[in-house]
């Protein structure tokens with residue numbers, strides 16, 4: 417990989433500034449907009465921009481050590497140079513890089529060590545404490561994994577195709593992919609590609625969905641004809657999977673507190689040919705009360721710290737803090753307590769998060785079960801980032817009375 421075109425350098429710089437210093441600017445959306453705005457960049461250029469941008473977001477703290485100060489709007493070009501020197505990315509000395517002094521950076525790189533675990537893994541100091549406290553010795557193995565690039569996994573939409581047929585469709589559009597053992601609907605890309613421009617995507621043959629996330633629909637054990645509530649549906653990643661598993665038979669009620677997410681869900685459902693989904697906005701507590709005792713299955717894909725998916729969203733470690741995690745834990749318990757009544761007696765619910773912290777996962781479930789003796793745990797799965805895909809937690813719970 418090399419950085420030799422000035423317009424790519426400026427693009428990366430501006431995207432980093434936006435992500436680091438502007439409120440509510442998320443790396444995935446920032447890069448999506450940048451690439452959309454530069455339709456003339458070829459696929460190699462896009463790869464260079466996305467890869468360097470994401471790597472610098474990921475390694476921000478470590479690069480701060482190499483440049484000797486925290487990231488500021490005025491030192492982003494310096495950070496890009498430090499990244500190129502550290503990762504041995506060939507770069508051309510362009511106008512914007514002229515004033516950057518590299519001697520100090522090179523001295524630190526030559527030393528080959530960094531002063532703390534926070535710099536080594538490129539995470540905030542508070543997160544070192546949290547990971548160590550919650551995961552014990554294994555926390556560093558998980559951090560190594562979380563600093564890797566995530567593979568791109570698709571879920572073949574079984575309402576329209578099969579994984580094998582999808583692989584052929586994609587091959588015809590110059591995208592190479594393969595089946596993933598033990599994940600019946602998953603197809604993994606050989607290398608990162610913009611699959612959203614393929615006709616296979618426009619025809620609704622697949623969604624991008626990590627392999628771990630595809631386990632959720634399966635574990636919930638939905639069947640054709642059931643009434644299923646997806647209580648934190650968001651833009652519907654898992655709702656669409658549930659619709660496919662139910663072969664469009666039965667009913668899925670998709671809830672969220674944000675209308676714009678449900679609007680996106682409806683758009684995706686149309687593309688996927690999923691016809692059994694009804695989206696409902698939670699605008700007061702009556703929305704939930706009306707559903708009490710009505711569902712065979714309930715999915716609570718709860719809001720969480722997102723620490724299991726840092727491979728995919730490396731910027732979130734710079735945007736959250738311990739106070740946020742503490743607040744989200746209170747919400748998770750509240751959601752479990754309020755929404756569990758949606759299931760019928762004998763029905764099942766799945767509590768899931770994309771966090772790897774036991775305090776958001778197994779401990780939340782233990783507290784819930786202690787306070788709600790009519791519910792019992794059937795199964796629990798903890799998927800760690802070091803296993804290869806995203807980190808996820810899921811607990812299948814039955815309502816007995």
Ligand SMILES: C[S@@+](CC[C@H](N)C(=O)[O-])C[C@H]1O[C@@H](n2cnc3c(N)ncnc32)[C@H](O)[C@@H]1O
Pocket residue numbers: 647648649650651652653654655671672673674677698717718719720751
């Ligand atoms: C982990 S995300 C869900 C992702 C989604 N299930 C998917 O597969 O794409 C959690 C969702 O919960 C929603 N949420 C937050 N608080 C909520 C609440 N009290 N009730 C319902 N949904 C809530 C958020 O808006 C967010 O969309």
